[in-house]
Amino acid sequence: MTTGNIPKMIKIRQHFQGPHIENIEAAVFEQLDKAGIRQRLAPGARVAITAGSRGIANIALIIRSAVRALKETGAQPFIVPAMGSHGGATAEGQIEVLHSLGVTESYCEAPILSSMEVVQIGETDEGIPVYTDRYAHEADAVLLVGRVKLHTDFKSPIQIESGLMKMAAIGLGKHKQALQIHSFGVKGIRDMMPKVAEVVLSQGNVLCGLAIVENAFEQTAYLEAIPTDRIAQREKELLQLSAELFPKLPFEELDILVVDEIGKNHSGTGMDTNIIGRLRILGEEELASPRVKYVIACDLSEESHGNALGIGLADLTTQRLFDKIDFQKMNENVITSSFLTRAAIPIVLQNDREAMEVALRCNWGTAAREARVVRIHSTLHLEYMYVSESLLPELSALPNVEIVGELQEVSFDERGNFASTL
Numbered sequence: 001m002t003t004g005n006i007p008k009m010i011k012i013r014q015h016f017q018g019p020h021i022e023n024i025e026a027a028v029f030e031q032l033d034k035a036g037i038r039q040r041l042a043p044g045a046r047v048a049i050t051a052g053s054r055g056i057a058n059i060a061l062i063i064r065s066a067v068r069a070l071k072e073t074g075a076q077p078f079i080v081p082a083m084g085s086h087g088g089a090t091a092e093g094q095i096e097v098l099h100s101l102g103v104t105e106s107y108c109e110a111p112i113l114s115s116m117e118v119v120q121i122g123e124t125d126e127g128i129p130v131y132t133d134r135y136a137h138e139a140d141a142v143l144l145v146g147r148v149k150l151h152t153d154f155k156s157p158i159q160i161e162s163g164l165m166k167m168a169a170i171g172l173g174k175h176k177q178a179l180q181i182h183s184f185g186v187k188g189i190r191d192m193m194p195k196v197a198e199v200v201l202s203q204g205n206v207l208c209g210l211a212i213v214e215n216a217f218e219q220t221a222y223l224e225a226i227p228t229d230r231i232a233q234r235e236k237e238l239l240q241l242s243a244e245l246f247p248k249l250p251f252e253e254l255d256i257l258v259v260d261e262i263g264k265n266h267s268g269t270g271m272d273t274n275i276i277g278r279l280r281i282l283g284e285e286e287l288a289s290p291r292v293k294y295v296i297a298c299d300l301s302e303e304s305h306g307n308a309l310g311i312g313l314a315d316l317t318t319q320r321l322f323d324k325i326d327f328q329k330m331n332e333n334v335i336t337s338s339f340l341t342r343a344a345i346p347i348v349l350q351n352d353r354e355a356m357e358v359a360l361r362c363n364w365g366t367a368a369r370e371a372r373v374v375r376i377h378s379t380l381h382l383e384y385m386y387v388s389e390s391l392l393p394e395l396s397a398l399p400n401v402e403i404v405g406e407l408q409e410v411s412f413d414e415r416g417n418f419a420s421t422l
Contacts, residue, residue, distance in 0.1 A: 005368045006356050007388040009375065011405030012395065014383055018215030018245045021223060024058050028065035028210070031225035035208045041141060043074035047207065048139040049110070050082035050167055053097045055265030055303065055380065056147045056212060058220045060102035066143060066210060067110040077143075079103065079112045080135050082171030084178035085336040086264065086307070088329040091115050093305075100303040101265070118174050122199045128192060130169075130199040131177045141207040144168055144231070148211050148238040150246060152273040153281060153339070154190040159236040162268075164209040164226070165197035172200065175336065182338045186284055194232070201228050211238055216247035218380055247382040248275060249374060250398050251391060254292045255366060256359045258352075258375035260422060262310050262321075263301030265380075269342060270310020271297070272379040278313050280341045294359040298352050298417070300324045301378075309333045312344035316355045320417070322348050351416030377422040384422050 021027050041047065047070050051063055063079060070077040079098070087093030091114040098104070098112060105112055118131035136142050144164045151161035160166075170178050170193060181188040181196065200206065209231045213222040222241065226234045249257075262270040273279050277290040297314035299321050300306070306326025311317060322345065334343035349355040360368040373388035384404070387395075395401050411419040 005360060006353075006410045007369045007371055007373060007390065008407050009373065009386040009388050009410055010392065010403060010407045011384060011386050013402045013404045014247070014250060014385075015400045015402060016216035016247060016383070018217070019221045020215060020217070021220045024061050024220060024223075025065040025068070027223045028062060029069045031210065031223055032066065032069045032208075035225035035227065037070065037207060038073045040207065041070070041073050041075045045075045045140040047075045047077045047141045047143055048080045048133070048136040049077055049143045050136075050145050050171055051079050051098055051103050052146060052167060052171055053083035053086040053094075053101075053264060054147060054268065055101065057214055057218050060104075060107055062210070062212065062220070062223070063103055063145060064108040066145065067108055070143070077110050078135070078139075079108060079110050080133050080172075081112070081114050082133065082167055084170045084173070085175040085333055087305075089116065089175040089332045089336070093329070096305060100305065116174050118176050121203050124192070124195040124199060126192070126195070128180060128196060130196050131173045131180075132200055133172045133174060136172055137205075139205065141205050142172075143207050144209040146171070146209070146212065148213055148235055149242045150239070150274050151189070152267060152269040153279065154186050154284075156190055158194065159239050160194045160232065161239055163235045163239065164211055164231050165194050165235055168200040168206070169193045169196040178336050182336055185338055186281060198232065201231060211235065213238055213242050213245065215245045217383060221245060246274070249290050249382065250401055251372065251374065251394065252290050253372060254290060254374055255363045255371040256294045256296065256356070256373045257292045258296045258356070258373065259298065259314070259379065260375065260377045260418070261299045261301050262297045262308065262314075262378065263304035264307050264309065265301055265303035266378040267310065267380065269313065270304075270308065271295070271313050273313070275379040275382070276313060280313055281339050282341065293363060296355045296359060297321060297346075298355070305329060307333055308343070310342055311346065312342040314346050316359055317346050317348055318352060318355055318417075319348055319350055351412075352418050353412045353416040356410075375422070381422070386422070
């Protein structure tokens with residue numbers, strides 16, 4: 001089924017460049033060996049390995065490799081969920097999140113010890129209490145595992161955004177620390193989070209950090225075991241590397257951006273704000289680019305387990321996405337973050353076709369067939385996308401873009417949703 005009011009679209013492919021690690025397990029073993037874990041761990045030492053809620057490439061394999069490397073030293077590793085308030089802020093919910101990412105006891109060959117109970121281990125110079133996961137606190141050592149990337153809420157003047165420092169502060173601090181930090185809004189996560197992390201790192205049982213950097217293809221580009229006393233400085237340098245490899249849309253100006261799927265596995269905010277050019281945080285200036293008039297969120301990933309945080313970044317959505325929302329999980333997450341607009345429900349349309357037609361109808365002064373439209377699977381997957389006919393003249397000036405389909409009418413299935421997939 002097609003409609004004459006929607007512009008023809010064509011499939012393109014973006015070509016990204018960047019390193020790619022072929023043998024993940026070998027790289028993990030090599031890095032942890034360089035960090036001197038054999039010399040630093042006594043036989044039988046209990047080591048907590050952090051596991052977050054993000055859809056990080058190869059995360060289950062990376063954790064399993066770390067487990068095996070630690071076992072070779074005679075240590076007894078176990079896994080702790082380190083994800084603040086995610087998973088509905090419950091121990092069971094956080095295990096469920098890990099399972100959806102492939103991080104299971106059977107695959108990773110280590111027990112998962114999940115609890116929302118925390119221990120206060122100190123406070124910052126400003127008097128902010130610092131908490132950490134009880135299991136991690138009781139362990140002989142903690143291995144911080146996390147991806148370093150641009151944050152979706154702020155730009156840091158000290159270049160500490162999303163990475164091992166955040167894992168140490170908010171991840172291990174669970175719901176209690178997340179509430180404490182987020183109660184100060186952007187100032188909390190931008191300015192206070194690094195100071196909380198410094199207290200955690202100073203306690204003495206952090207073995208080292210295992211930093212992950214991904215390329216634009218969502219592949220593991222770089223792994224590095226960082227000594228505890230160098231985590232803060234090295235993370236700044238790795239953030240620059242991540243930014244250089246970071247993907248983006250090939251156009252600065254769009255009328256409509258269609259996102260087939262939002263979700264916590266794609267971004268902590270459901271849709272990566274750096275990709276769509278929107279923050280929607282009270283009092284914070286919006287990003288300069290890209291500039292998108294309307295964002296359509298079509299569906300919610302199964303891996304999100306009903307947490308549709310980020311739906312408020314869209315202008316239109318569909319009934320099928322709305323029907324999947326678990327308001328308890330979403331509300332817990334957004335209230336903890338204090339960025340309420342990100343869970344605001346946009347106008348709900350019956351299906352993809354109706355959402356497209358409404359966005360085109362409200363695109364003032366531009367004929368529907370001339371609209372600048374891009375359709376992506378998610379903000380994490382930007383290699384392939386559909387672009388509207390009006391964008392074709394600009395493609396020739398983009399050396400990293402290849403046309404891989406034919407210009408054709410957009411087709412919908414019997415439910416009015418896109419018939420083609422990305």
